[in-house]
Amino acid sequence: MKKLIIFDLDGTLLDTSEGIMHCYRKTGEILNLKENTIENKKCVIGGPLKDGFQRLYKIDSESQLENAIATYRSIYQSEGINMFCTYQGIEELLRNLKENGYLLAVATLKAESYAKQMLESAGLSEYFDVIHGWDGTDSCTKAYIITKVIFTLNLISSEAILVGDSEYDAYGADAADVDFLGVSYGFGIKKDEIKSQLSPIADSPEDVLDYIINARLKL
Template identity: 30%
Template sequence: MKRYELVIFDWDGTLMDSVGKIVACMQQTATELNMMVPSETAIRDIIGLSMDEALNVLHPMACTKTREEMISVYRQQYLQLNKTPSPVFDGAEELLLALKASGHALAVATGKARAGLDRVLTETGFSTHFQASRCADEAKSKPHPQMLNELLKQLNIAPEKAIMVGDSIHDLNMASNAGIDAIGVSYGAHTAKRLTEANPIAIVSSPLAMLPVITGKM
């Protein structure tokens, strides 16, 4: 089995159990602004996209002013008002530590903005685990490969020596567009059936289950 040098993780729904909070905050935002409330399925489908792209999908007729209001209300909901727990997944830190111990470089490619990623990295204590990261306000939104291409260049890793891990079809399609392998996780935004559409090398149901897939030690 191929030996990977770099493992790139999505954040929401992959390392952190935050899908429920994102759904709740997005629905409450629409309620507060007297807009159509999107379904849980619709919101799960946009997780991983940049906020601008997410609003394009969920509220395509909203004007610029309304979108700015939605972003402001959503941030207030997520950071202050909504109390839905969003812990890291069981086994996530053990996975990262094991990969670091086996010599893998680690990075993050996320639909979060830089301020949001920096905040959760500090809150979880995970900041020391990653050598690099790219966020949605620093590159084109998934599934465009810019985030991955920039990480590969920064860390001087060939595409065939990297692998992307994500819970969303957008993560896996981004990997495909960048010419790198991907692992889907079925415990986040999208089901295993949906993830299969992007042809990942594996789909796993827990963080630690991907360790033998990445290391080749089955």
């Protein structure tokens, strides 16, 4: 039986696309980076900044990549962190899950301090038993953060499920040996694109609740 519902942040709880893409664009302009041809630029949201810059821009060297990441973080700290909104229905979802006795947590590749600040500003932090994010090291992966959440709450992987919107979330859940529920209202996962690879997929926060509470997910 599942006891813990772990949520990704970007594209799952909060629509942070405006702030993230603003910081990518501004970094590119400041450093005069050449863009790669990519149709869905928002696919970088929720993933490591290194992957994001390599997907969006022609990066010639490791030093240029490091400079881009440092510039992005500086811009995000002063500008991007305030550019977000909560998806409609999220607070109701969290409230219902808590009322039904679930432990709730956040596992995000965003800096942990930023995640806590944003969830506090959104009025959602009170619902979470644990909020863990990027710890500042290159070895901090999604799987590591998920595992850290489970360890903090003294549970095992079979008692948890990750709710997320991207391939990074799906791969992280698999690596951490945790069940995964994708959401199509976020940035990365589109139901028609990954139907054969990932199942199930929730189209709204209401669907997430339905999958979990009514056992449509076969928890």
